[in-house]
Amino acid sequence: MPVPAVTVLLPARNAEATVARAVRSLLAGTLRDLRVLAVDDGSTDRTREVLDDLVAEDARVEVLDGGGRGLVAALNLALEQATSPYVARMDADDESLPGAWKPASPPWKRTPGWRAWAPPWSCSERTSPSARHSRPMPRGSTA
Template sequence: MTAPAVSVLMPCYNAARYLPAAAGSVLSQTLTDFEVVAVDDGSTDGTKALLDGYAAKDPRVRVISRPNTGIVGALNDGLEQCRAPLVARMDADDVCHPDRLRRQVAFLRDNPECVAVGTFAVLFGAGGRVLDLQGEVTAHKDIVARVRRGAGGALLHASAMFRQDALRAVGGYRKEFAWVEDLDLYLRLADHGTFANLPRYFYGYRKHPGAVCRIRRTEQTARKERALAEDFARSGRSRPPALSREDRYRPADPALARDRQIVGLLARGAPRRAVVSAAKGVLRTPLRRAAWDVLALVSCRRPPAPHKVADLLDGPQLALPLAIAPATVGGNR
């Protein structure tokens, strides 16, 4: 059997409420040469039945069902089953733009030194309200500088596409760094190639009130410190000071800071002001495609139905409109 161009690795845990939107956004990609490796991590809410239904209808979907071990075990078991040279992460409660995979594949083809490429993201709440944007830096030097100061989110893990040979070269994910598995992975991958972010809002990341960063903060902080200490001991580099929360999310480009301010207006219930500000941004930099993304996002007055959550807006510049299933806590966060 010929290997696909991309393996989409999607761990799933009690994500039935959000899975139709996530799976629909993946199966609607403009790049069609991919497989979905969906790992059911011992779900009890009907996730497995949904996954089996997708697999019955689409031969690109392969389902792995196993007892619950948590995110790291699910990722490693799924990685073992990935057949493509490129592995794209996807969370079972998020959505992605239909052109996401095609753009990331093209970037990695044109940049053979790159081992991981992410995208900017729209952050939205469990109930669907747009909260913020994430996307501070695009270049390797800026990403790796933030990673080495503890900011694993400089390359949003769920949006990333990796070279599988690089993932295997570093041994995949390590169980002892669960909850900071992305940071630990990046610290080891940085010795094997470069990182990048596409400066487009191609991913929709759902934030939950019961996310790991809230309920496991103490353990997460301790494991982050251990991963950073191990990295600096291994490399011999002197350790820079940790980033403050403000600096961690401070965009390197003033245009990205303006994007966040515009979406902040929308989040605070001022959609008209958001649209006016976004339109001014497009007039200021008409060739900047992310500016069009933001205008399309804030102009979307009525989100599409949940099963059309990643449908494109009309127009030459495309954004990710978000609609949203009812709120429950799900997914491996």
């Protein structure tokens, strides 16, 4: 399988009600050259089964076992597996907005030296009522 342009890190814990919508919104977006690394971080509900169903639907989705060690450990686990030159992250209860990944002018081409960023997501009612916008993180940055 060729290396995709972007890997999206998606940690999930007890997100059976929202994770399918989150992943499908990424897969249906304008950026087709992506990989979704979903980390089931010790869920006690059906999150893992939902993720396994998504893997069966689309080869761009992979599931990792986070072992319930928490958000940072789940993200680090996925980041270790990311082979793309660029990474993004998304929460399991968010939804990728249509057009958030504009292939004509992707963020990685407008911001040389940046490796990670978070495109605008539509947040669920459990989080902020307005879309979050994060600025990219420079390569080599730890914060």
